[in-house]
Amino acid sequence: MIAMILAGQISRYAIGMNSKFGSLACSANRGDAIPDHGAFWFARALLTSLVLMTATSGANGAAPVIGGCPIFPANSIWNVPVDTLPVHGNSANFVASIGINAGLHLDFGSGLYQGRPMGIPFTTVPAGQPMVPITFDVADESDPGPYPIPPNIPIEGGAAFPSGDRHGIVIDRGTCKLYEVGVLNQSPAYPAAPASWTGYSGAVWDLNSHALRPATWTSADAAGLPILPGLIRYDEVAAGEIAHAVRFTAQVTRRAFDWPARHYASSNTSSNVPAMGARFRLKASVSEVRMPPLSATAITILRALKKYGMMLADNGSNWYISGATDDRWNNDELHELDFIRGSDFEAVDVSSLMVNVNSGQAAVGPLTVTGTIAGPAAAIGGVTFCGGAGATCSTSDASGNYSCSVPYGFSGRLYPRKTDTIFAPALTLASVTANASVTGVTARQPVTCALDADNNGSVGSVTDGLLMLRWMLGMTGNAATAGALGLSAQRIVAADIANHLTAQKLDIDGDSSVDAATDGVLLLRALLGISGNAVIANAVSPCATRTTWASIRAHLASTCSLTVAP
Numbered sequence: 001m002i003a004m005i006l007a008g009q010i011s012r013y014a015i016g017m018n019s020k021f022g023s024l025a026c027s028a029n030r031g032d033a034i035p036d037h038g039a040f041w042f043a044r045a046l047l048t049s050l051v052l053m054t055a056t057s058g059a060n061g062a063a064p065v066i067g068g069c070p071i072f073p074a075n076s077i078w079n080v081p082v083d084t085l086p087v088h089g090n091s092a093n094f095v096a097s098i099g100i101n102a103g104l105h106l107d108f109g110s111g112l113y114q115g116r117p118m119g120i121p122f123t124t125v126p127a128g129q130p131m132v133p134i135t136f137d138v139a140d141e142s143d144p145g146p147y148p149i150p151p152n153i154p155i156e157g158g159a160a161f162p163s164g165d166r167h168g169i170v171i172d173r174g175t176c177k178l179y180e181v182g183v184l185n186q187s188p189a190y191p192a193a194p195a196s197w198t199g200y201s202g203a204v205w206d207l208n209s210h211a212l213r214p215a216t217w218t219s220a221d222a223a224g225l226p227i228l229p230g231l232i233r234y235d236e237v238a239a240g241e242i243a244h245a246v247r248f249t250a251q252v253t254r255r256a257f258d259w260p261a262r263h264y265a266s267s268n269t270s271s272n273v274p275a276m277g278a279r280f281r282l283k284a285s286v287s288e289v290r291m292p293p294l295s296a297t298a299i300t301i302l303r304a305l306k307k308y309g310m311m312l313a314d315n316g317s318n319w320y321i322s323g324a325t326d327d328r329w330n331n332d333e334l335h336e337l338d339f340i341r342g343s344d345f346e347a348v349d350v351s352s353l354m355v356n357v358n359s360g361q362a363a364v365g366p367l368t369v370t371g372t373i374a375g376p377a378a379a380i381g382g383v384t385f386c387g388g389a390g391a392t393c394s395t396s397d398a399s400g401n402y403s404c405s406v407p408y409g410f411s412g413r414l415y416p417r418k419t420d421t422i423f424a425p426a427l428t429l430a431s432v433t434a435n436a437s438v439t440g441v442t443a444r445q446p447v448t449c450a451l452d453a454d455n456n457g458s459v460g461s462v463t464d465g466l467l468m469l470r471w472m473l474g475m476t477g478n479a480a481t482a483g484a485l486g487l488s489a490q491r492i493v494a495a496d497i498a499n500h501l502t503a504q505k506l507d508i509d510g511d512s513s514v515d516a517a518t519d520g521v522l523l524l525r526a527l528l529g530i531s532g533n534a535v536i537a538n539a540v541s542p543c544a545t546r547t548t549w550a551s552i553r554a555h556l557a558s559t560c561s562l563t564v565a566p
């Protein structure tokens, strides 16, 4: 039966350990009882017990930032491009519902219109801003107060004017929480100093989180979405890029909400009417070359409407998009986009970006996996990483900390590597769909390579070789030693053998890991006196630093005192 192992009939990188490998390895023991496979799998599970934790923050790349806070993580549905996604199957009807000939209107600007400021204002407050009482008409769909509302909070439409949506938006720079209220009113009435507040509804978001509101809950917007991330802000336009979707309104919306929206406000059930949350974009064919030429402001907004598009967020005037109140706006520049008609838009199918209907995360990478290698100080720093197609990792720092950038959905094994260092268990990641941290990898630096596992004074293939292979497979107890102890063995308890082998330099192929499918097979073949390419066939890992028989033979001789024929 041993000949089967020698022939290399083992899945090359059998990290997942198929049953074929298990039965081959176990059948190589001269007729002794096959180990219980339940124990085998349990041992494998222990051997590869990495702890993977989803991180709640740590956006990749560039999320929009206000007051030091990201406006949701970089891979929030608000912050990812939709310019290459398919057109929604019902786009033509949705656009017709809102109005093919109706014009785009930028519903913000500088100065006053009919005596009132334009756009939706927001403000930020420092850490420690006093929390003040607030109650809501729709208390059962609102996050309860108190809220850190400053006495002079800017209110949509002007604090002095009682009508309108009266949105109030506050970012707490200390906690990076976003507070949004609809129909915000103070008590006692303006202009007295406010002692408490009321609102129609109120919502609080953690700007570092993908969490959405509970399904069917409203927010300060009818879609149950936050308002702030969809506002066009002067500073980002001045900087030359709006890197997020824009909020817009339509007169008729469906009695339904599409991800990431959470709420509707309609009795219309027509499937040809867009639902709350529906994403639209400006068609790529709409030219930014005009006569007279568009301003940089208009071009920047036009490009954002193509790349990031806009989300249907409330009932209101058709094709009205929202921006922040700011007296630096040049209203003439904003009006340059009046040429855009409803027919210039198309609805986008964003379903491929949804990770979970209850999360605002978009299924895009790269994602960040961080970890810390445990072990002696000399072993954990300066570790490089190999493997994992599409993944790139930093070299570990002196404390063993490293960070990898991986594609969305990444699965694969990464090999931490350092000279004369062994890392365990295997760093295998499966379906990474969120930023995560990994713990459990430990480094060790053995100094000897004593292959006499059973300590009987000689090194044998079907004894020491088999004991090493079983240990590498994670087998424990009598199953690990049955039928494999040599005559006059002095080390016969499986745990003692495991302790001995852990302290040996058994990384034969030099990938800084000890694995049955590679190092175990190499050792066993060499102990059986095989030489040449038959030793290394299908038994060298993808991250090996010793890949030829000559280099492996030299290593066995110099490190483990194992002399094998050339």
Ligand SMILES: [Ca+2]
Residues within 6 Å of the ligand: 451, 452, 453, 454, 455, 456, 457, 458, 459, 460, 463, 464, 486
């Ligand atoms: Ca021995």
Ligand SMILES: [Ca+2]
Residues within 6 Å of the ligand: 506, 507, 508, 509, 510, 511, 512, 513, 514, 515, 518, 519, 541
């Ligand atoms: Ca190895």
